[in-house]
Every structure is written in structure tokens, then in C-alpha cells.
Amino acid sequence: MEQTRFHRKRRGIWGCAVMVYVVSAVFLLVQAAEIQWIDCKTLTVEGKGFADTESFYDRLPARAKEIVDTKVWSLSQNSAGVTVRFTTSATSISARWTLRKDVNMVHMPKTGSSGLDLYIKRDGKWHWVGMGKPATFPVCEANLTTVSAPGTNEFMLYLPLYNGVDKVEIGVPPGVQVSAAAPRGKPVVFYGSSILQGGCASRTGMAFPAILGRWMDRPIINMGFSGNGKMQPEVVEFLAGIDAEAYVIDSMPNMGALAGSGEVTSRTVALVNRLRLAHPQVPIFLVEENPRAGEFAFSSAPVNRQTNIELRAAYDQLIQAGVKGLHLISREWLVGTDGEATVDGQHLNDIGMIRTAEGLLPRLESVLSGSK
Secondary structure, eight states, X not given: OHHHHHHHHHHHHHHHHHHHHHHHHHXXXXXXXXXXXXXXXXXXXXXXXXXOOSSTTOSSOGGGGGTSOHHHHHHHTSXXXXXXXXXXXXSEEEEEEEESSOOOOSSSOHHXXXXXXXEEEXXXXXXXXXXXXXXXXXXXXXXXXXXXXXXXXXXXXXXXXXXXXXXXXXXEOTTOOEEEOOOOSOOEEEEESHHHHXXXXXXXXXXXXXXXXXXXXXXXXXXXXXXXOSOOHHHHHHHHTSOOSEEEEEOGGGOGGGTTTTHHHHHHHXXXXXXXXXXXXXXXXXXXXXXXXXGGGTOSSOOOOHHHHHHHHHHXXXXXXXXXXXXXXXXXXXXXXXXXXXXXXXXXXXXXXXXXXXXXXXXXXXXXXXXX
């Protein structure tokens, strides 16, 4: 008798579990049926300097695989700085993206390394409206925003900073049109270190090149290669192949091991001469290395780093040689003196990203204002 009751109870529990599973499956199918998915490749994709990439969202062309260092090649498969611009009247926007790696960094959130970030353009300015959390692997899906703004709006979606993506889709209600946004002008190309690539922003739109792109309303190309932005000649050759509005070179955080040998100066001179040969009129900005955050706790002035001394020597040499359109940006105070701008004394948090963008903006705009 007790056994029969036990079996009935167990069958009842299993029956409830099956019912819950069926209801959940039906709900997911209905939910999926209420979304139409648009491949982002059909929309306006910015942040790519090359069309002939091995995978669509890579940052270097396929031919670079046999030319550049293996670390640089691997990092080029991260989609840092790549954005998707589109217009739609949708009142709800979702995203579905396929990640290449399950990235777990000790000093950077996955929302920055592997997530998505959505902005809307209102009254000529970009405003953050939602994000996609990489909660699953390899395929992630998230509702990014429920839009309250009426009419057709322009959006910009930032892809992962420290991960690659094989596929990215925008999801909207059935029957709602999603169109490619109008193309913009030539991009500003940023080249440098892990900080420039986006380490360690909390969201993908918070890397300082992305912030500057929104504030200037210009396309940008992020060519940051974590730990490997060392002005290697083969990489410079690819930089020279991009039809750029300007170049911002921020490599000094990766050049420390070369300091003292004269290599920082010689590589800087070679980089500028190669870019100037390819683009005689394009502005080139050389950015000094940040002081370490902790330095200000013990001194009112940061250490005068050898990398910056050699960068200034290169700048002076190039100016004396008659190179035009070259600008040196001192970063002595860009991150502030309170020690709050980094996660580890060097890599920037969101405060540091904002401060860096604020420091660079007037210097870039003063040169680029007439070329938009």
C-alpha cells in the first residue's frame, strides 16, 4: 500500500516536472516566434580597416596571419572597436551573438570583454540605452532595450573588446524594418596597447576610443593589441594600408622593455615616416604613457618615464626633419592624481576611460574640426 502511494507520488512529481518543461519549451518557442533576427553583416559595420578578413569581425586581413606575430594575430581576432549602426522604429531590440572563447579575466568584467553595448542617437548625441550580458557560452541572447522614443531611431551596437564573435544578430518584433545607417566619413585609427584595446572597461562602449568616437561622432578603428602594441614594422605596414582621417598612436605602455636601447625612438620615427609616406596630409598624434596611479601617493609629480623621453626625442627629430601634421600629446595628468582611474595601477577603469577621453578630445578636435 505504502509502495503504491510512493509510486503515485513519484509519478506525480515527474508529471509536474514534465509539464513545467513542456510549458517552458512552448514559451521559448512562442517567444522566439515573436522575434525576427537580422544578421548584422547586412547592416552598417564600422571599425574594420580591411574587407578581406579571415572571419568577418576580425581586425587584420587574412594575409596578416603569415606575417605578424602569433600573439598579434590572435588579438586581431578580438572585435574591439567594431560597431554595427542601424535604424529602426522597433520598440524592443534584442541581440544574439556567438562568442569564440569563454573569457574569464581577473581584472575585467565579462560585460566588457564579451558583452554588447547599445546606444541611441538623440538630438545629435549618442546615449547609452542597454547592454547584452554574456550569460551563456558560446551563444548569448539578450533583450538590449525597450525603446520609448517614438519614430525611427539610429542605434549603434558595440561588439566585445577582448573576445571574437562568429555571428551577431539584431532581434526586433516581426514585420518591423531594420535598415543600414548612412555611412560616415573616414575613420580615426587608434593604435596601441591593452588600455587602448579596452582594458579594463566595464562595458564595450566604454573604451576611450569608443567614447571619443561618440563625442566626435566619427567612425573609429581600434587597433589595440594587448601587450603587443610595439610598433612592429609588419603591423605598421597594415596600419598604413587603412584610409584614415587621422592616426592616434598610443604604444608607450607596451614599449617599456625597449626603453634605454634607442628602439623606442627609432621605431617611432619609422612608424611616422611610413604613415606619412602613405598619407602625406593625415594628422598623426603621438601619445605619451600614463603615470602609474600609485606614484601620486608618494610624490606631487609622476616619474618622467624613459619611454616618454624617447618618444619626445623622436618627435623632435621628426619635426626638425620637416614632418608636418605631427602632434605630441602629453598625458601627464590625464588620469588624475587621486589613484581612482585604474583597476590595478595601470589598466583603466571607467573613470580612467572617461578622463582619458576628456583629455584627448580637445587636442583631437582642434586639429580635426575642419576635416569632418
